[in-house]
Amino acid sequence: DQQVKQNSPSLSVQEGRISILNCDYTNSMFDYFLWYKKYPAEGPTFLISISSIKDKNEDGRFTVFLNKSAKHLSLHIVPSQPGDSAVYFCAASEGGSNYKLTFGKGTLLTVNP
Amino acid sequence: GAGVSQSPSNKVTEKGKDVELRCDPISGHTALYWYRQSLGQGLEFLIYFQGNSAPDKSGLPSDRFSAERTGGSVSTLTIQRTQQEDSAVYLCASSLVNRGTGELFFGEGSRLTVL
Numbered sequence A: 001d002q003q004v005k006q007n008s009p010s011l012s013v014q015e016g017r018i019s020i021l022n023c024d025y026t027n028s029m030f031d032y033f034l035w036y037k038k039y040p041a042e043g044p045t046f047l048i049s050i051s052s053i054k055d056k057n058e059d060g061r062f063t064v065f066l067n068k069s070a071k072h073l074s075l076h077i078v079p080s081q082p083g084d085s086a087v088y089f090c091a092a093s094e095g096g097s098n099y100k101l102t103f104g105k106g107t108l109l110t111v112n113p
Numbered sequence B: 001g002a003g004v005s006q007s008p009s010n011k012v013t014e015k016g017k018d019v020e021l022r023c024d025p026i027s028g029h030t031a032l033y034w035y036r037q038s039l040g041q042g043l044e045f046l047i048y049f050q051g052n053s054a055p056d057k058s059g060l061p062s063d064r065f066s067a068e069r070t071g072g073s074v075s076t077l078t079i080q081r082t083q084q085e086d087s088a089v090y091l092c093a094s095s096l097v098n099r100g101t102g103e104l105f106f107g108e109g110s111r112l113t114v115l
Helices: none
Strands: A010-014 A019-023 A031-036 A045-051 A055-057 A062-067 A070-078 A086-093 A107-112 B005-006 B010-013 B019-024 B031-037 B043-050 B065-069 B076-079 B088-097 B110-114
Touching: A010 A019, A019 A086, A019 A107, A031 A055, A031 A062, A045 A055, A045 A062, A045 A070, A045 B010, B005 B088, B010 B019, B010 B031, B019 B088, B019 B110, B031 B076, B043 B065, B076 B088
Parallel strands: A010 A107, B010 B110
Antiparallel strands: A019 A070, A031 A045, A031 A086, A055 A062, A062 A070, A086 A107, B005 B019, B019 B076, B031 B043, B031 B088, B065 B076, B088 B110
16 A cells, blocks of 8 residues: 555656656645655655645745645756756655655656756 | 765675675764665665664564664664565665754665575
8 A cells, every 4th residue: 555656657858847746645644745866876865845734845946835635745846957867756754754754656857958 | 974874785695594784874863764665666664763762663574674773873784584575775864853854864775686
């Protein structure tokens, strides 16, 4: 039973355009959500997070949107750059912090020059 | 270095053998986590250590898996009598528990291949 789902295994966009990565969850107890980015042969690195009391969090080119009623969140990258090409993992936790994250399977983003 | 260090980076073993994977967290981080990523899957939580508290072992897939954290720092994940389904990348992470962002700092992982 997958509690965090990333239904698109891959996404390809042109440099300069917007990348939108989607994530759905089923556990209504999740109250904290994070996005991690992973390059090959490296560990995941934290990108951005959002608490369930918010519906948007922005950090530079990265914005995360949370729709609690739909149990859906998305990561927007604008403008996309070739260096953004990586696997993006959505993760969620209960209890408002970083304890025991539940991860999705990831989406491979390719940004073409 | 200043990051989470894991060793070995690659381990190939025969079915039935025991393996030990080591994690050296970021200095001062009180929380330490082990996750694993099997082929085509997301990261799967295994175990969580926080200070001197009893670890949360709820993610360990079987009693062949165990982990310890000595002196609140270095951790070792041990897999006994390895099976082919244990093949995965084992990732260690550490964090400051009270950080509001919930950020985990991951190591580069130990890739385990069981033949």
